[in-house]
Amino acid sequence: MEALTASTGPVQAESEEGKPHPPMRLGEALVARGLLRPEDLDWALRIQAQTRERLGQILLSRGLVRRYDLYQTLADLWGVPFVDLLQEPPDPELLHRFRPEEILESWILPLRETPEGLEIATARRPDAALLEEAARRFGGPVARVRATTEWDIRRTLLRFFRTDVLASATYGLYYRRPEESAHTVFTRSQFFAFALALMGTLLGLALAPRLTLVLLNGLVNFFFMASVVFKFVVSMVGARYERETPILEEEVAALKDEELPRYTILVPVYREASVIGSLLANLKRLDYPPEKLEILLLIEEDDRETLEAAKAARPPGNVCFILIPDQIPKTKPKACNVGLFFASGDYLVIYDAEDRPDPDQLKKAVLAFRKGGPRLICVQAALNYFNARENFLTRMFTLEYSYWFDYMLPGLYRLGMPIPLGGTSNHFPTERLRELGGWDPFNVTEDADLGIRAIVEGFEVGVIPSTTYEEANTRVGNWIRQRSRWIKGYMQTALVHARNPWRLIRRIGLRRTLGFFLLVAGTPLTFLSAPWMWLMFAWWAITRTHALDPFFPPPVLYVSLFNLLIGNAIGIYLNMLAGFKRGYYDLIPWALLNPIYWVLHSIAAYKALWQLFTRPFYWEKTTHGLSRWLGDIHGNPEEGNA
Amino acid sequence: MRVLRRPAVWTFRLRIPWAVRLALAIALFLPAFPTAISAGDYSQGDAWNPPLTPGAPALAPSGAGQPMREWEVPLRELGEPDPMILYGLLSERPLSVPIPHGLRALELTGRLRSSPGLAGGRLEVHNGDRTLAWIPLSPGELPLHVGLHEGRIDRERLNLSFRLVPPREADPCMFPLTERVELEDLRVRLEGTPEPPHTIAAFWPPDLRSLVLLLPPEPSPDEATAALRLVAFGTRRAIGHPLTVSIRLDGDLLPLDPWDPWTRVVQIKRGEPRTGLRFPEEGFPTLEIQAPSGTADRIVESILRYGEALPFSEVAPQPGATPEAPFPRRITLAELGHPQVQMSGSGPMEFSFFFSQGDLGGPVRGVRFRLVGRMSPVPEGGRASLLVFLNGGLAHAEPIGGGAFDRWIAFPDGLLQRDNTLIIRVDYTPPGGDCRIGMHPLTVFMDGASYLEFQAGRSLGPGFERFPQALLPAFIVGLHPLDESTLNAAAQLVMLLQRATRRPLQPEVRPWEQALSAGMPRVLITRDPEAIKDLRPPLDPRPFRLLDLDGRERFRMDPDRPFIVLEAFEHGGHDLLLLTRWGQTPELHTIASAFDPQLGWYGLSGDVWIWPAGESPVEIRVRGAGLRVEPLPSSPAVWWSRLWPWALGAAFLGLLVFLIWVYPRVVRTRPPGPALPAS
Structure with a gap:
C-alpha cells in the first residue's frame, strides 16, 4: 500500500511557521509520544528487517498502534496538518471530476479548490514527487497538503462514489459482457426453446403418450449414465494423482518473508456477529506476514450487529471494514466486487466467516502462481469440515466435499476440464481478476461461474494441496437452503454459458464443453429426475406391476438397469473413496446411506428450480455458528475430526 | 409308386365353363334375362346398358418405356413346404408359379440335398411335356439352378413338376422309407416389365399379395359388406400366403409402387352404377366400383362372380343377388x-x-x-x-x-x-x-x-375349431363403430378365416343392434367392451384372473395391461366370434400380425385368444375346462386413464399461464439500474 511506503526516515518539511522540524524517525516519535513501547519498537524493527515492509504498516498490522495515532504522528513528521475526512469532507463537485480508481491508485484525494490552488489529502509522504503527481493527475498546482488515513480515503470514496462503485460492482459485468451475466436468466431464444420443449412434451403425451414417455425415459437414463461414467472417469484420474503433491513443504519453508507479495483477503459477512471473533482468530493463524496482508471485511450496510461485533473484536490495523451499500441484489458476489474495487494486494483470496484455512495456504498459493505461468488465474484450495462427525448430515457432507475436492477437482484439473470453483479459498492475481470482470453478482454460485469464465477466456484454474475447514450444516432446513442456492447457481451458470453453445465449443473445445455441461447442467438435471426414477422403481418393486413395461423397451431397460445397479453403486463407491485420502475411515460405511442424502438433494433441486423462475437472484443465507463443535475447537480443526 | 394328382385349384370357380360364365355375364347386364338379376332397381323394361367403353381405353398406360425389373418369389410364400421333400419311387410333385403379365421366369434356384442312397439317380424338372432339367443326384448339398426360359406360361401360371428317379439298384420296398431328396429355399426369379390390365377380366393378378380398398368416409353397411367380400375374394387369390389388406376411408392412397404387379387397388364410390378401370399416369389401374346407396354389396358380388368374363374396361353393372348355396x-x-x-x-x-x-x-x-x-x-x-x-x-x-x-x-x-x-x-x-x-x-x-x-x-365343441365352417354359407358382421379401424379389423378376420377354407365366405355387415340380435352366425367387432356386456362371452373383456378348481390362479390380466381378446362361443344357438379390447392399445386392426403367417387360423385352439400389449398372444379354453373367471377391481390406473385427457388439458393451460407469468421475470433485456459511469 503506497500510503505507508513513504519513508519513515527523518523528514525535513516546512512547518506552518516556516521553521524546519527536528529530524525524528517514526518509531522514535511514537515512543516519544507514548504511543509505542520501546520493546515493541525493537520487535517491529526486527520484523522490518525480515519483511522489508514499512514500519508503520508493521505496527498497524500487529496492532501495536492505532491508525489515527499513527497518521497523526506521520502528519507531524511530514509537517502537514491531519484531516479527518468525516469532519471535513471534500468538495463533491471537485471529487466527481476524477475517477475513484485514480484516487485509490495514488492515495491522493482532492479536497477542495482554493484561490492558490488545490488542497489535497493523502496517506503518503507529501514529497515533491507526490506533489508533481497530484498536479498532473488533477490538473492544477497543489497549494496545500493534508495527511489522512487510507481507511478514510476508502470510506470517503465509498461515500461519494457510492452509486458508481455500486453500479460497477453490480452491473459492471453486464455492461462489459452482457452475454456472460446471469442478470438475464433466460435469453429470449432460450425461453422459447424451453417453452417449446415443454409444450411439445405435453403434445407428445396427448398424441403418442407411450412414445413420448419412452423418449423421455430414454433421454433421462442415457444422460444419467453419461453423467455417472463421466464422474467415475474424472474421479479415477483424480485418484491416480492423489499422492502427487505439486507443492512441497520444503518449498514453502524456503520462502522468505521479504519475497512475499501483498495479499488481500476478502471476507464477505452478513449476520455473522457470532463468528466474527473466531474469524479474526482464524485469520490470525495464517502463516503470512501480517504487514503484507490486507483484510477487507465486507459488511452489509444494514448489518449493524456484525459491524459492532467486528469493532468490538478490536482487529489489528490490517483489517478494514468496507460497508457494502444496501441494494438489490444483496449477494456475496456483489459485496466481493465492491471489495475487489478497493483491493490493493497483488493477490486476492476469498474466505467465508467460518473458514479455518491451513496456515500455509497463502504461501502455497504464491508458489503455485509462480510455477503456474501467466495463464494461471486461480488456484482453489480444498474445502472440508471441522465438524464432520457431528451428525448424519455433517458426515455425508464431509464425504461429499472430500470426494469433490480431493478427487473430482484434481481429476478435472488433470483432464483440463473447466473447474467450478468452490465458494471460498479461491486465490487470484488481483489485476487478472479485474481483467476477467470480477464476479457476477446475479449468479448465486458466482464461484462456479467464475471458474468457467476463466477457462472461456483462455485462463487456467488449478488446485493447491491445502485445506480450508468450514462448518458443515448441521440442520436439514439450513442444508436445503444452502444446497438449493448452489443448485440454482449451477442452473444459472449452465444457462449463461449455453446461450451460444457453438461459440463455447469454438472457444474451449468440444470435450471441455461436454464436460462442463455434464457437470454443471448435469448435476441439477440428475437431482431433478432422480426422484421419478426412484418412484418408478419403488412402484414396480412393491406392486410388481407391468404398467411400466411399455416404457422400458430393451435399450432403455438395459441402461436404466445399469443406472440403478451400477450407477448408484459407483456413486456410493466414489463417496467411500473420499474417506481414504483424509483417513476418515469411520465415515466410509456412511457412504451407503447416500441414497437418503440424495433425496435431500432432490428436494433442494426442486426448490432451486422454483426459485430460478420466481426469485433468480435471491441469496438463501446459510446460518452459521450452529455447530456445537464451534466452542470446542480452538486449535487444529483436524482435532475436531479425530 | 406314382401318384397322379391335379394341383389344388378353386374348383368352385373352374366348375363353370367359360361359355356359361360369359352367357351369365351378358345376362346380368341384359334386362331381358331375369335369372341373372336380383330384385331392386332393375326392371325388364330397361334398355340394355352396353359397356360404356368397350375394349381397351386409348389412354391406358402400358409398361412400355419402363425399366426392366426383377423379382424373386420364394416358393414358401406360395404355400409350398420348405424343404420340399420327394421320396418314394418315381415320386412326383407338382408346382404352380404365378407369373403376372409382362414378366417372364428366368430361373429356379435353391439348394438340393439328397440322401446317399440316391447317388446315381436324378431329379427331373418338367414343364408339361417338356423337361427343363435333369439333375444328377449325389450325396451332400448342391446348388439348384434351373433355367426357366423355355417354360411355357399357361394363363399366367408356370406349371412345373419335380420327379424323383432313383438309381436302378434301389430297393423298391425300402426306398420310400430311407431315401429322400430335399429341396430348400426354392425361389423363382422373374424379370420384365409388368403389363397393367386393360380389362376388368384381367384385373386380378395370378397371385394377389396386397389389396387396398378405398371407401367413402362414412361407409354404409352395404359398402362395408362389399369391402369384406372383396377381402374374401382377394384372400382366395392369394396363393399360400396371407393377404395384406388395407382399407382407407379418407380416400387418400398411401404411396405405393405403381408398377407392383402383386398389388391391386379397388375403390368403392357412390353414384350411378358403373365399374371401370381408372388409369393413373403410370402404373396399374384402380378398379372403380360405383354403386347407388344400398347396392354396393350386390354390385361387387356381380363383379366378383362374373368379372373374369368381362373383357371391357368399363361396364354399367346392375346389382346381382348373392346366390344361396x-x-x-x-x-x-x-x-x-x-x-x-x-x-x-x-x-x-x-x-x-x-x-x-x-x-x-x-x-x-x-x-x-x-x-x-x-x-x-x-x-x-x-x-x-x-x-x-x-x-x-x-x-x-x-x-x-x-x-x-x-x-x-x-x-x-x-x-x-x-x-x-x-x-x-x-x-x-x-x-x-x-x-x-x-x-x-x-x-x-x-x-x-x-x-x-x-x-x-x-361335431366339435364351442371354440375356435368351429370356425370358419360355422360361418358358412353366410354370416353377419357387426362393427361398433363402423369406422376405418373396425373395418380393417373385420378385414383381417375375414382374411384369416378365408385362408382356412376353399369355400367363399359371404360376410354381410349390418347395423350393430341388428347384428347383436341376428339369428345366425356372427362376427362382432367393437372397441367398447360395454357394447357386448349382454352377450355373456366366456371372458368379460375387463381385467380378470383365471382360477382353477382348486382356486389357484392360472392366468391374470391386470387393469394396467391393455389387451385384445378374440372369443368364440355360442349365443342364441348360433356360433359367434367376438373381437374387442381392453385399454387403448393395441389397435384391433393389427390382429393379423399376431398370428403365425403360415398357420394363420389353423394355429388357434380353445375359445379365448388374448393378446396383451407388447407381449405374445395366449390361447385359453375357458368354458368346459374347469376354469373360473374372476374380474379384478378397477385400479386407480383405470380412473387415471379416463382423467388423463383432462389432466393433460389442465397441464397445458397451467403451463401456458406460467410461461406468460414468468417471461418478464426471467427474460430481462436491460437492467433497471443506472448505466456505468463514463470511464
Whole structure:
C-alpha cells in the first residue's frame, strides 16, 4: 500500500511557521509520544528487517498502534496538518471530476479548490514527487497538503462514489459482457426453446403418450449414465494423482518473508456477529506476514450487529471494514466486487466467516502462481469440515466435499476440464481478476461461474494441496437452503454459458464443453429426475406391476438397469473413496446411506428450480455458528475430526 | 409308386365353363334375362346398358418405356413346404408359379440335398411335356439352378413338376422309407416389365399379395359388406400366403409402387352404377366400383362372380343377388381337387388329401366316405390290404383282392376335426416279398366320383375349431363403430378365416343392434367392451384372473395391461366370434400380425385368444375346462386413464399461464439500474 511506503526516515518539511522540524524517525516519535513501547519498537524493527515492509504498516498490522495515532504522528513528521475526512469532507463537485480508481491508485484525494490552488489529502509522504503527481493527475498546482488515513480515503470514496462503485460492482459485468451475466436468466431464444420443449412434451403425451414417455425415459437414463461414467472417469484420474503433491513443504519453508507479495483477503459477512471473533482468530493463524496482508471485511450496510461485533473484536490495523451499500441484489458476489474495487494486494483470496484455512495456504498459493505461468488465474484450495462427525448430515457432507475436492477437482484439473470453483479459498492475481470482470453478482454460485469464465477466456484454474475447514450444516432446513442456492447457481451458470453453445465449443473445445455441461447442467438435471426414477422403481418393486413395461423397451431397460445397479453403486463407491485420502475411515460405511442424502438433494433441486423462475437472484443465507463443535475447537480443526 | 394328382385349384370357380360364365355375364347386364338379376332397381323394361367403353381405353398406360425389373418369389410364400421333400419311387410333385403379365421366369434356384442312397439317380424338372432339367443326384448339398426360359406360361401360371428317379439298384420296398431328396429355399426369379390390365377380366393378378380398398368416409353397411367380400375374394387369390389388406376411408392412397404387379387397388364410390378401370399416369389401374346407396354389396358380388368374363374396361353393372348355396351333403374327390387318383407300384402306397369342414360347406357330422375304384389283380402269393386313416386314426382296414371295389367307410365323429387329413393306403407285398421294380406291380385306381357324405351338424365343441365352417354359407358382421379401424379389423378376420377354407365366405355387415340380435352366425367387432356386456362371452373383456378348481390362479390380466381378446362361443344357438379390447392399445386392426403367417387360423385352439400389449398372444379354453373367471377391481390406473385427457388439458393451460407469468421475470433485456459511469 503506497500510503505507508513513504519513508519513515527523518523528514525535513516546512512547518506552518516556516521553521524546519527536528529530524525524528517514526518509531522514535511514537515512543516519544507514548504511543509505542520501546520493546515493541525493537520487535517491529526486527520484523522490518525480515519483511522489508514499512514500519508503520508493521505496527498497524500487529496492532501495536492505532491508525489515527499513527497518521497523526506521520502528519507531524511530514509537517502537514491531519484531516479527518468525516469532519471535513471534500468538495463533491471537485471529487466527481476524477475517477475513484485514480484516487485509490495514488492515495491522493482532492479536497477542495482554493484561490492558490488545490488542497489535497493523502496517506503518503507529501514529497515533491507526490506533489508533481497530484498536479498532473488533477490538473492544477497543489497549494496545500493534508495527511489522512487510507481507511478514510476508502470510506470517503465509498461515500461519494457510492452509486458508481455500486453500479460497477453490480452491473459492471453486464455492461462489459452482457452475454456472460446471469442478470438475464433466460435469453429470449432460450425461453422459447424451453417453452417449446415443454409444450411439445405435453403434445407428445396427448398424441403418442407411450412414445413420448419412452423418449423421455430414454433421454433421462442415457444422460444419467453419461453423467455417472463421466464422474467415475474424472474421479479415477483424480485418484491416480492423489499422492502427487505439486507443492512441497520444503518449498514453502524456503520462502522468505521479504519475497512475499501483498495479499488481500476478502471476507464477505452478513449476520455473522457470532463468528466474527473466531474469524479474526482464524485469520490470525495464517502463516503470512501480517504487514503484507490486507483484510477487507465486507459488511452489509444494514448489518449493524456484525459491524459492532467486528469493532468490538478490536482487529489489528490490517483489517478494514468496507460497508457494502444496501441494494438489490444483496449477494456475496456483489459485496466481493465492491471489495475487489478497493483491493490493493497483488493477490486476492476469498474466505467465508467460518473458514479455518491451513496456515500455509497463502504461501502455497504464491508458489503455485509462480510455477503456474501467466495463464494461471486461480488456484482453489480444498474445502472440508471441522465438524464432520457431528451428525448424519455433517458426515455425508464431509464425504461429499472430500470426494469433490480431493478427487473430482484434481481429476478435472488433470483432464483440463473447466473447474467450478468452490465458494471460498479461491486465490487470484488481483489485476487478472479485474481483467476477467470480477464476479457476477446475479449468479448465486458466482464461484462456479467464475471458474468457467476463466477457462472461456483462455485462463487456467488449478488446485493447491491445502485445506480450508468450514462448518458443515448441521440442520436439514439450513442444508436445503444452502444446497438449493448452489443448485440454482449451477442452473444459472449452465444457462449463461449455453446461450451460444457453438461459440463455447469454438472457444474451449468440444470435450471441455461436454464436460462442463455434464457437470454443471448435469448435476441439477440428475437431482431433478432422480426422484421419478426412484418412484418408478419403488412402484414396480412393491406392486410388481407391468404398467411400466411399455416404457422400458430393451435399450432403455438395459441402461436404466445399469443406472440403478451400477450407477448408484459407483456413486456410493466414489463417496467411500473420499474417506481414504483424509483417513476418515469411520465415515466410509456412511457412504451407503447416500441414497437418503440424495433425496435431500432432490428436494433442494426442486426448490432451486422454483426459485430460478420466481426469485433468480435471491441469496438463501446459510446460518452459521450452529455447530456445537464451534466452542470446542480452538486449535487444529483436524482435532475436531479425530 | 406314382401318384397322379391335379394341383389344388378353386374348383368352385373352374366348375363353370367359360361359355356359361360369359352367357351369365351378358345376362346380368341384359334386362331381358331375369335369372341373372336380383330384385331392386332393375326392371325388364330397361334398355340394355352396353359397356360404356368397350375394349381397351386409348389412354391406358402400358409398361412400355419402363425399366426392366426383377423379382424373386420364394416358393414358401406360395404355400409350398420348405424343404420340399420327394421320396418314394418315381415320386412326383407338382408346382404352380404365378407369373403376372409382362414378366417372364428366368430361373429356379435353391439348394438340393439328397440322401446317399440316391447317388446315381436324378431329379427331373418338367414343364408339361417338356423337361427343363435333369439333375444328377449325389450325396451332400448342391446348388439348384434351373433355367426357366423355355417354360411355357399357361394363363399366367408356370406349371412345373419335380420327379424323383432313383438309381436302378434301389430297393423298391425300402426306398420310400430311407431315401429322400430335399429341396430348400426354392425361389423363382422373374424379370420384365409388368403389363397393367386393360380389362376388368384381367384385373386380378395370378397371385394377389396386397389389396387396398378405398371407401367413402362414412361407409354404409352395404359398402362395408362389399369391402369384406372383396377381402374374401382377394384372400382366395392369394396363393399360400396371407393377404395384406388395407382399407382407407379418407380416400387418400398411401404411396405405393405403381408398377407392383402383386398389388391391386379397388375403390368403392357412390353414384350411378358403373365399374371401370381408372388409369393413373403410370402404373396399374384402380378398379372403380360405383354403386347407388344400398347396392354396393350386390354390385361387387356381380363383379366378383362374373368379372373374369368381362373383357371391357368399363361396364354399367346392375346389382346381382348373392346366390344361396344350399348345403351340399355330398362332395366328391374331384370337387376336392382330385378327379382321379392312381397309384402303381409295390410296398406301401398311399394317397392323402386334406379337407376342412369349411370345404364341406359348414359344420358337419356323421361323415361317411364312399370309396370307389379298381385295382389290378393280386398275383398268387401276393397280399394287399386297404387302409383308410382319418387324422391319423385308422378308420378302415381290410384285405383286398383285385377288381372293382366300392366301400362305405363311416368316420366316427370323434375323429373329425376342423381340418382333416384323409389317407388312403394300399400295402402290397408281391409274391415272395420281392419289392424290386418290374416284379408285378399293383395298380390301384380311385374314382374321382368317390365322395364324402355328411350331415349338417356340429361335431366339435364351442371354440375356435368351429370356425370358419360355422360361418358358412353366410354370416353377419357387426362393427361398433363402423369406422376405418373396425373395418380393417373385420378385414383381417375375414382374411384369416378365408385362408382356412376353399369355400367363399359371404360376410354381410349390418347395423350393430341388428347384428347383436341376428339369428345366425356372427362376427362382432367393437372397441367398447360395454357394447357386448349382454352377450355373456366366456371372458368379460375387463381385467380378470383365471382360477382353477382348486382356486389357484392360472392366468391374470391386470387393469394396467391393455389387451385384445378374440372369443368364440355360442349365443342364441348360433356360433359367434367376438373381437374387442381392453385399454387403448393395441389397435384391433393389427390382429393379423399376431398370428403365425403360415398357420394363420389353423394355429388357434380353445375359445379365448388374448393378446396383451407388447407381449405374445395366449390361447385359453375357458368354458368346459374347469376354469373360473374372476374380474379384478378397477385400479386407480383405470380412473387415471379416463382423467388423463383432462389432466393433460389442465397441464397445458397451467403451463401456458406460467410461461406468460414468468417471461418478464426471467427474460430481462436491460437492467433497471443506472448505466456505468463514463470511464
